[in-house]
Amino acid sequence: LKPYSNLNQMWQRDLRPLLVTRYPNSAGSLAAQQHIKSTLGSLRAGWDVKEDKFESHTPYGPMTFNNIIATLNPSAKRHLVLACHYDSKYYPPQWHGREFLGATDSAVPCAMMLELVRALDQELKTLKGSNPNLSLQLLFFDGEEALFQWTSTDSLYGSRHLAQTMENTAHPPGATDTNQLHGIDLFLLLDLIGGPSPRFGNQFPNTARWLTRMQNIERRLHNTGHLKDHPNDVQYFWPGMPVGPVQDDHMPFLNRGVRVLHLIPTPFPSVWHTFDDNEQNLDRSTIENLNKILQVFVLEYLNMTPQALNPQNAP
Numbered sequence: 001l002k003p004y005s006n007l008n009q010m011w012q013r014d015l016r017p018l019l020v021t022r023y024p025n026s027a028g029s030l031a032a033q034q035h036i037k038s039t040l041g042s043l044r045a046g047w048d049v050k051e052d053k054f055e056s057h058t059p060y061g062p063m064t065f066n067n068i069i070a071t072l073n074p075s076a077k078r079h080l081v082l083a084c085h086y087d088s089k090y091y092p093p094q095w096h097g098r099e100f101l102g103a104t105d106s107a108v109p110c111a112m113m114l115e116l117v118r119a120l121d122q123e124l125k126t127l128k129g130s131n132p133n134l135s136l137q138l139l140f141f142d143g144e145e146a147l148f149q150w151t152s153t154d155s156l157y158g159s160r161h162l163a164q165t166m167e168n169t170a171h172p173p174g175a176t177d178t179n180q181l182h183g184i185d186l187f188l189l190l191d192l193i194g195g196p197s198p199r200f201g202n203q204f205p206n207t208a209r210w211l212t213r214m215q216n217i218e219r220r221l222h223n224t225g226h227l228k229d230h231p232n233d234v235q236y237f238w239p240g241m242p243v244g245p246v247q248d249d250h251m252p253f254l255n256r257g258v259r260v261l262h263l264i265p266t267p268f269p270s271v272w273h274t275f276d277d278n279e280q281n282l283d284r285s286t287i288e289n290l291n292k293i294l295q296v297f298v299l300e301y302l303n304m305t306p307q308a309l310n311p312q313n314a315p
Helices: 007-018 027-041 103-119 121-130 157-167 205-223 284-302
Strands: 048-058 061-071 078-085 134-141 184-190 200-202 237-242 260-263
Touching (some): 007 027, 007 284, 027 103, 048 157, 103 184, 134 157, 184 205, 200 205, 205 284
Parallel strands (some): 078 134
């Protein structure tokens, strides 16, 4: 269990550039997109980075949104998907000039994903050439937040569009009866991460075993002294704690039959949708611990055979 994560590096390189106002079409959004793309482009593993740019009607008129899709090996049969949203919630200017930075929502999840692929760059490069069946894909969604008030049409702009696009795209290329959604082995969504003492409960019985695996990794890293400020009574992953449904970017995928593991804390962080969701209220030790747990989870997951993982849904 080699702990790969470098929190200070993640904080400076990955997180700080994302701690800007980045609602759709804003200058901060464009900067965040460029930051994500340039970070992925600098890695030795050789990521295939594509954009899903589209226009959608909003309460403020037509707007352009852009999802970023990074795939380690596009020709692999199946993918473990890590997903987050990079947009921040829009607050009109009358909020006395204060800016909503959405540190937990979802700058930290984005930074965790970027840190993960940099920390595991060599391992992922090796895996890319050795496993034609299972690879890794990262989805960075735009427009998760409602622009005015949450409704089925004013929310989840990016994930609704991308789920539809993937459903309409044959996978493997040339297939007549399977699409890119069939190629998702597990859809792991990170949201509202970065506050102290999160508890991740079980929303979906069909992926509870992966939450249990996270719990086991947390225990293993705790027992080997790899977790920081993590006394015996602290536990992040609660597969035995049922949680009600949460509207988030997984929904358009879940509704199309994709298996989802939703890492969102119950309850939400106390700073949720307030101007206090900023850098100074982040809990560094928790983020570092979750980085390590997630990195071990991804490495172990990708070193298994996908046929055994997902027999009922395999193309």
